[in-house]
Amino acid sequence: MLDGRSRGRGGNRSLTAAGSKIVAAFEEAIEVVRAEGEGPRLTARTYPLAFALVDYGPGDVRRVRDLLDMSQVVFARFLGVGPNTVRSWEQGTRPPSPIARRFMVEIEADPDYWRRRTASPIRGV
Structure with a gap:
């Protein structure tokens, strides 16, 4: 006590x-x-989850960015990284981080969803 x-x-x-x-x-x-x-x-109990970490090369990053029709600067803001980071991914000088690669897998799984989520309310202005 x-x-x-x-x-x-x-x-x-x-x-x-x-x-x-x-x-x-x-x-x-x-x-x-x-x-x-x-x-x-x-x-x-521990249950394994099958969230494979996919490797993304320079062309893959560009392809995902093009799926969303975004510039490097806008794509960088969307992912929460700097524009130089996206440039380095696309030039092959640095690989994307694991969380960025995981997010790009999600973008590729449903690009229409992410296009709707990121669409500007004032298109064409």
Whole structure:
């Protein structure tokens, strides 16, 4: 049992009223767990998901960008990267990051959806 004093970095400072209530609640919870035992065992399961990470070369990046009919600057803003990053992908000096490649897979899976999502409300102006 705690005696109403902090055991943390502050040395022997007294707890506030709220702190004392929190400590008391934790102590009560610990007593209940000890009295009831461990309880039933729980099992966590892990399920593999098939989200393949596709490699994107310079031509692939350009093809995806063209699917959305975007300039490099607009495509960069859309992906949350700088225009120089998109240029470097398309020139083959740097590969796209894994998250960018994952996003491009999604764009290719449903380009019409992404065209609608990114369409300017003022087309042709």
